[in-house]
Amino acid sequence: MSKRALTVTRQDNFPEWYQAVVREADMAETSPVRGCMIIKPWGWGVWERIQAELDQRIKDTGHENCYFPLFIPMSFIAKEAEHVEGFAKEMAVVTHHRLKNEGGKLVLDPDAKLDEPLIVRPTSETIIGDAFQRWIKSYRDLPLLINQWANVVRWEMRTRLFLRTAEFLWQEGHTAHADQADAMAETRKMLEVYREFSESVLAMPVIAGEKPANERFPGADNTFSIEAMMQDGKALQAGTSHYLGTHFAEAQNIQFQNAQGQLTLCHTTSWGVSTRLIGGVIMTHGDDDGLRLPPKIAPRQIVIVPMLRDKPEDAELIAYCGTLENDLKAFGIRVLVDVKPTKSAEKRWSWVRRGAPVIVEIGGRDATGNNVTFMRRDRLRDGDKVVSHTKPRAAFIAEAPALLAEIQASLFAEAKARLDGNITREIKNFDELSAHFGATEGDDEAGPFKGWVLVPWSEPEGERLEAIVDRLKALKLTIRNAPLEQGKVEGSCVFTGMAATSNILIARAY
RNA sequence: CGGAGCGUAGCGCAGCCUGGUAGCGCACUUGCUUCGGGAGCAAGGGGUCGGAGGUUCAAAUCCUCUCGCUCCGACCA
Numbered sequence: 121m122s123k124r125a126l127t128v129t130r131q132d133n134f135p136e137w138y139q140a141v142v143r144e145a146d147m148a149e150t151s152p153v154r155g156c157m158i159i160k161p162w163g164w165g166v167w168e169r170i171q172a173e174l175d176q177r178i179k180d181t182g183h184e185n186c187y188f189p190l191f192i193p194m195s196f197i198a199k200e201a202e203h204v205e206g207f208a209k210e211m212a213v214v215t216h217h218r219l220k221n222e223g224g225k226l227v228l229d230p231d232a233k234l235d236e237p238l239i240v241r242p243t244s245e246t247i248i249g250d251a252f253q254r255w256i257k258s259y260r261d262l263p264l265l266i267n268q269w270a271n272v273v274r275w276e277m278r279t280r281l282f283l284r285t286a287e288f289l290w291q292e293g294h295t296a297h298a299d300q301a302d303a304m305a306e307t308r309k310m311l312e313v314y315r316e317f318s319e320s321v322l323a324m325p326v327i328a329g330e331k332p333a334n335e336r337f338p339g340a341d342n343t344f345s346i347e348a349m350m351q352d353g354k355a356l357q358a359g360t361s362h363y364l365g366t367h368f369a370e371a372q373n374i375q376f377q378n379a380q381g382q383l384t385l386c387h388t389t390s391w392g393v394s395t396r397l398i399g400g401v402i403m404t405h406g407d408d409d410g411l412r413l414p415p416k417i418a419p420r421q422i423v424i425v426p427m428l429r430d431k432p433e434d435a436e437l438i439a440y441c442g443t444l445e446n447d448l449k450a451f452g453i454r455v456l457v458d459v460k461p462t463k464s465a466e467k468r469w470s471w472v473r474r475g476a477p478v479i480v481e482i483g484g485r486d487a488t489g490n491n492v493t494f495m496r497r498d499r500l501r502d503g504d505k506v507v508s509h510t511k512p513r514a515a516f517i518a519e520a521p522a523l524l525a526e527i528q529a530s531l532f533a534e535a536k537a538r539l540d541g542n543i544t545r546e547i548k549n550f551d552e553l554s555a556h557f558g559a560t561e562g563d564d565e566a567g568p569f570k571g572w573v574l575v576p577w578s579e580p581e582g583e584r585l586e587a588i589v590d591r592l593k594a595l596k597l598t599i600r601n602a603p604l605e606q607g608k609v610e611g612s613c614v615f616t617g618m619a620a621t622s623n624i625l626i627a628r629a630y
Numbered sequence: 631c632g633g634a635g636c637g638u639a640g641c642g643c644a645g646c647c648u649g650g651u652a653g654c655g656c657a658c659u660u661g662c663u664u665c666g667g668g669a670g671c672a673a674g675g676g677g678u679c680g681g682a683g684g685u686u687c688a689a690a691u692c693c694u695c696u697c698g699c700u701c702c703g704a705c706c707a
Contacts, residue, residue, distance in 0.1 A: 465668040
């Protein structure tokens with residue numbers, strides 16, 4: 121009776137469970153190219169929903185979309201010192217533009233060697249900055265607010281589908297402003313857009329805050345992030361927003377004439393979220409029966425499965441489902457009638473694994489009685505038993521939008537309770553921190569859920585910070601961010617013993 | 631790139647120690663019977679056992695190399 125749709129549980133082996141969901145929910149698969157992924161229609165549908173919702177918000181805040189090239193001249197990357205340092209180790213390089221056939225073997229044609237190698241963009245600050253430098257002349261051209269949806273490549277050592285892949289898809293916003301205040305306001309505004317988007321669309325609660333110096337984007341003065349808590353207690357950086365100061369403006373001559381006629385450096389920002397969000401959704405909402413998708417990003421919000429029997433009366437059943445489909449579509453609901461000639465039970469469970477928010481099953485009795493039988497994916501079971509509900513057709517249709525809203529809200533509430541309930545705030549010193557996380561030393565597999573801790577600290581920088589980072593590393597911990605909503609700051613720094621100036625989140629992370 | 635483990639049908643696995651050229655469950659195909667629900671019976675399809683080389687009359691099994699995956703470490707907006 122306790123049969124689950126997946127063969128691995130979260131409890132048994134979280135990483136394996138994650139991979140099983142990606143596979144069984146038909147989201148993506150690995151490709152012949154190491155570290156890259158094939159995003160399948162169901163996974164792509166989720167990404168399209170993410171794009172649509174976020175793109176609207178990006179436009180609503182005054183940004184315009186455009187597109188810059190995949191290839192960047194190598195010299196561009198070299199312009200900003202920290203930027204090179206940060207990305208040099210993971211860049212794909214194009215050196216030739218032609219192959220030649222040498223005795224049946226394809227080889228690089230030495231005559232087609234590029235004078236200047238091209239790098240495949242790991243991010244686009246430099247090539248966009250180059251354009252900004254040409255586009256911006258006057259203070260009247262500012263602020264310049266640009267966004268692009270693109271793929272980028274970072275040659276990562278270790279990859280996992282959605283969470284960290286060599287090629288991934290994202291949106292990167294790039295803006296230029298007249299002064300620091302304006303650029304910083306932009307940085308914070310987009311962080312807030314990400315927070316609101318994550319919580320209301322992905323139903324994924326996050327903590328927005330500022331990254332410590334060691335976690336800053338290469339070339340940024342300030343980096344902000346939203347951090348989400350996965351079901352294994354690890355943190356996932358779900359989005360970042362950077363205030364780049366005048367570093368890129370200096371390196372690339374991005375200047376404008378102010379109202380007094382003086383040439384002035386721009387202050388720039390950049391911000392992005394990626395397909396990693398999908399991994400976050402899986403690890404936030406998935407259960408031992410597979411994925412659970414928030415209705416706002418589900419490619420199909422309601423899937424109708426007619427209980428076909430390969431008999432003449434199937435036609436009536438399909439017709440009944442068809443009118444139900446149309447009535448639901450009239451509410452703007454994304455509906456699918458799954459008429460595939462597969463066994464009904466098989467279809468049901470495939471939609472359970474994929475996480476369709478509402479799965480409707482229509483049998484002969486529903487059709488004649490004018491009823492609808494359905495399951496809520498967010499509350500699939502009572503104990504081990506699968507729960508299905510039956511309602512009059514008209515009532516089901518009338519209540520469908522509210523039902524989807526309720527599912528969206530309940531997924532968020534569940535995740536929010538987990539986040540709020542698992543941030544420990546009582547840690548006073550490093551020993552307590554070690555004890556809190558270190559109790560499981562030795563059996564790190566499937567260890568108890570530790571969540572995050574919020575501790576006071578004194579914001580050290582430089583070598584003192586490096587030393588702290590090393591101590592944390594020994595416990596497999598990282599500093600996530602200093603939440604924007606600080607609450608009370610009291611006591612002394614858990615690392616230095618000095619008077620605390622802010623609180624930071626510490627956690628194991630992806 | 632270092633340590634550990636694993637690659638046998640789409641998925642999950644057995645077989646390997648003690649070589650004799652492949653099996654189980656689910657899924658898939660066909661038929662019959664069932665049918666308010668992850669059905670039963672029967673008959674099928676699908677694998678050069680990750681790849682290459684070696685030992686041997688004979689290799690999934692033993693040896694060497696290699697590729698990939700997972701975990702840990704290093705690395706990572």
